[in-house]
Amino acid sequence: MSRRFTPKVVTANRLREGDVVYLTADDQWSLFHHEAELIDDEAHAQIRLLFASSQKLAVVGPYLADAKQGQNGPEPVHFREAFRTRGPSNYDHGKQADFPADLGV
Amino acid sequence: MITANKPISLQIWGFEMYSYSDFDDSFVRARVAQFTQQVERRLDGSLTEEEFRPLRLMNGLYLQLHAYMLRVAIPYGTISPHQMRQLAYIADTYDKGYGHFTTRQNIQFNWPKLPDVPAILSALADVEMHAIQTSGNCVRNVTADHFAGAAADEIEDPRPYAELLRQWSTDHPEFQFLPRKFKIAITGSPNDRAVTRAHDIGLRMVKNAAGESGFEVMVGGGLGRTPMIAHTVRDFLPVADLLPYVEAVLSVYNTLGRRDNKYKARIKITVHETGKEEISRMIEERFAELRPLFGGHDQELLEDIRAAFAPPAFRNAPVDAYDAFYKADPVFRSWADTNLAAHRNDQYAIVTISVKAHGQTPGDASSDQMRLMADLAERYGHGDLRISHEQNVILPHVHKSDLPAVHAALAQVGLATANVGLISDIIACPGMDYCALATARSIPIATQIAERFKALDLEHEVGPLKIKISGCINACGHHHVGHIGILGLDRAGVENYQITLGGDGSETAAIGDKTGPGFAYDEIVPAVERIVRAYLTVRAAPQESFLETFRRLGMDPFKAALYDTESAQDAA
Ligand code: HEM
Numbered sequence: 141m142s143r144r145f146t147p148k149v150v151t152a153n154r155l156r157e158g159d160v161v162y163l164t165a166d167d168q169w170s171l172f173h174h175e176a177e178l179i180d181d182e183a184h185a186q187i188r189l190l191f192a193s194s195q196k197l198a199v200v201g202p203y204l205a206d207a208k209q210g211q212n213g214p215e216p217v218h219f220r221e222a223f224r225t226r227g228p229s230n231y232d233h234g235k236q237a238d239f240p241a242d243l244g245v
Numbered sequence: 246m247i248t249a250n251k252p253i254s255l256q257i258w259g260f261e262m263y264s265y266s267d268f269d270d271s272f273v274r275a276r277v278a279q280f281t282q283q284v285e286r287r288l289d290g291s292l293t294e295e296e297f298r299p300l301r302l303m304n305g306l307y308l309q310l311h312a313y314m315l316r317v318a319i320p321y322g323t324i325s326p327h328q329m330r331q332l333a334y335i336a337d338t339y340d341k342g343y344g345h346f347t348t349r350q351n352i353q354f355n356w357p358k359l360p361d362v363p364a365i366l367s368a369l370a371d372v373e374m375h376a377i378q379t380s381g382n383c384v385r386n387v388t389a390d391h392f393a394g395a396a397a398d399e400i401e402d403p404r405p406y407a408e409l410l411r412q413w414s415t416d417h418p419e420f421q422f423l424p425r426k427f428k429i430a431i432t433g434s435p436n437d438r439a440v441t442r443a444h445d446i447g448l449r450m451v452k453n454a455a456g457e458s459g460f461e462v463m464v465g466g467g468l469g470r471t472p473m474i475a476h477t478v479r480d481f482l483p484v485a486d487l488l489p490y491v492e493a494v495l496s497v498y499n500t501l502g503r504r505d506n507k508y509k510a511r512i513k514i515t516v517h518e519t520g521k522e523e524i525s526r527m528i529e530e531r532f533a534e535l536r537p538l539f540g541g542h543d544q545e546l547l548e549d550i551r552a553a554f555a556p557p558a559f560r561n562a563p564v565d566a567y568d569a570f571y572k573a574d575p576v577f578r579s580w581a582d583t584n585l586a587a588h589r590n591d592q593y594a595i596v597t598i599s600v601k602a603h604g605q606t607p608g609d610a611s612s613d614q615m616r617l618m619a620d621l622a623e624r625y626g627h628g629d630l631r632i633s634h635e636q637n638v639i640l641p642h643v644h645k646s647d648l649p650a651v652h653a654a655l656a657q658v659g660l661a662t663a664n665v666g667l668i669s670d671i672i673a674c675p676g677m678d679y680c681a682l683a684t685a686r687s688i689p690i691a692t693q694i695a696e697r698f699k700a701l702d703l704e705h706e707v708g709p710l711k712i713k714i715s716g717c718i719n720a721c722g723h724h725h726v727g728h729i730g731i732l733g734l735d736r737a738g739v740e741n742y743q744i745t746l747g748g749d750g751s752e753t754a755a756i757g758d759k760t761g762p763g764f765a766y767d768e769i770v771p772a773v774e775r776i777v778r779a780y781l782t783v784r785a786a787p788q789e790s791f792l793e794t795f796r797r798l799g800m801d802p803f804k805a806a807l808y809d810t811e812s813a814q815d816a817a
């Protein structure tokens with residue numbers, strides 16, 4: 141692991157639906173943060189981001205977001221990313237409504 | 246467009262909002278067809294996102310945090326029952342059964358899917374609506390007083406002037422590449438309900454000593470990163486001089502405005518850097534050159550437009566039923582006291598439908614609510630509906646004898662909350678629940694404040710108080726002009742809320758002052774409560790509003806209430 145690199149996940153929105161998705165280690169796009177590949181090397185992060193950017197028919201706007209290892213896999217660090225894993229707080233819409241079991245809500 | 250030397254027959258756009266010309270219809274249809282192909286080409290990979298993004302933004306389609314968002318224009322906030330029903334249909338068919346009315350007199354759909362957007366645009370075109378944002382650095386949609394054509398204090402309906410400006414500015418060759426976007430707001434009343442002083446140009450109708458109508462012209466207002474109140478550059482502009490004068494303002498801005506720095510490009514910075522006297526002088530000089538070039542076509546066109554905005558055929562009928570019901574029913578009375586405004590015809594009232602039920606997201610209306618409002622407008626409201634920048638819906642013309650029926654129908658669908666102008670009638674931008682630019686949430690702050698004051702049963706005692714909340718520095722929630730403004734920020738990875746006091750979006754406009762350090766997410770509602778309790782303690786009389794008390798006493802009592810308690814708590 142490189143020095144003082146905050147681990148990352150690659151995240152984006154799906155082109156057709158706009159859903160928030162995460163890049164997994166086997167090159168899939170998952171709806172769930174805990175299935176993302178947790179990247180703890182800066183050079184590897186850049187390679188994965190380049191790969192994501194080449195997936196022009198799958199996703200829009202990929203970027204690296206800070207993450208940390210949690211019990212069930214990677215967890216977000218920043219509150220913005222935490223909101224993105226669930227959906228808005230004013231309605232039961234988005235993933236928290238569609239996949240409550242997977243999100244543990 | 247109408248330029249000085251082109252006949253009006255060369256106008257590109259026709260009469261969009263009140264009756265589409267064939268040309269408008271085919272223009273919008275052509276745009277829908279074009280965007281349909283662009284979406285197809287994006288989905289099959291022939292367009293990259295870099296190529297597609299500007300195209301979708303031109304059609305009002307944004308990518309937010311959890312989904313796409315489609316923004317639909319409602320020019321001057323005026324919408325027909327037929328159009329409202331179509332919005333309900335779109336909400337049901339392509340979204341999650343609701344829409345969000347915004348401070349820009351638009352409606353936003355929060356969950357459209359990209360492949361469905363062409364069908365949505367086509368459904369909008371069927372009712373002469375579109376999502377074409379006059380985006381880019383040009384003159385944007387002109388906004389107007391939502392009580393236009395109805396208010397008792399109104400000198401003249403401002404919408405014909407708004408429409409004249411829209412036609413003149415659309416595709417005007419000189420003003421397609423301004424230094425930055427340009428927004429004009431207009432009101433026909435001395436009481437400013439259109440926040441004209443926070444726009445690039447604000448126009449407020451006034452009368453001169455001879456009793457003629459004209460405009461007070463204000464230039465250089467704006468919110469966002471650098472909030473500024475517009476300066477008056479002309480106290481009285483005869484209405485016939487409107488186009489050449491506005492053209493003079495734009496022309497001076499086009500020459501002086503900064504193109505080197507996006508954050509300094511708005512006219513507010515130009516006015517600030519050039520000085521009010523100098524810019525007024527330059528505008529007047531340019532106006533003197535331009536005035537003779539306007540040969541009167543604009544005035545002929547204005548006459549045509551005016552005819553299309555003719556007032557409805559008001560009914561002449563007794564209002565005794567209203568008076569009796571008002572005396573008899575306290576719930577109705579409370580609603581009537583807060584949600585009605587004086588109409589120019591004293592048998593009529595203007596109804597503000599509160600889309601701010603306590604605990605509900607400000608400005609969100611379900612498809613059922615939209616259909617009911619459409620029905621009421623048709624049955625009791627001369628077929629007219631408005632969207633206000635305060636995120637409520639207006640029935641501008643209701644005969645007083647129909648008000649009990651209107652109230653009863655609204656109550657059936659949760660739209661009869663008696664809180665217009667009170668502490669729970671909050672403007673809130675989408676914030677971090679939807680917006681990709683947000684630094685903090687705003688909606689849950691609004692709903693919690695509303696619920697808190699409902700639980701305390703204090704809001705009628707507190708009286709007029711405007712709270713406005715933005716989820717980032719862009720200030721879409723107008724927080725700078727809230728009596729209490731709340732700005733959500735990200736402080737070291739935690740939501741933090743900065744409070745401003747004393748802001749005012751009316752004819753006595755002011756930018757609010759910061760109270761001091763911000764408050765955490767779970768501290769902001771108690772902080773607002775402390776401000777309000779301090780006001781109740783120090784106000785001179787129950788009739789003295791929050792804003793008046795703030796203006797009399799300044800920040801001190803509120804600061805003490807906010808921060809002394811804090812340190813007391815910390816010490817405990
Ligand atoms: C959610 C998507 C939105 C995005 C990405 C967005 C973005 C922006 C940005 C970047 C600005 C600053 C522009 C500038 O000053 O140059 C702005 C200004 C503004 N927005 Fe939004 N906005 C959004 C939603 C809304 C909504 C929902 C409303 C109404 C409730 C709104 C009302 C406004 C207003 C009134 C201004 C002008 C403030 C000023 O005078 O500078 N926006 N917006």
Ligand code: SF4
Pocket residue numbers: 674675676677680681682683684715716717718719720721722
């Ligand atoms: S103020 Fe900021 S957070 Fe709110 S809608 Fe505008 S850009 Fe988004």
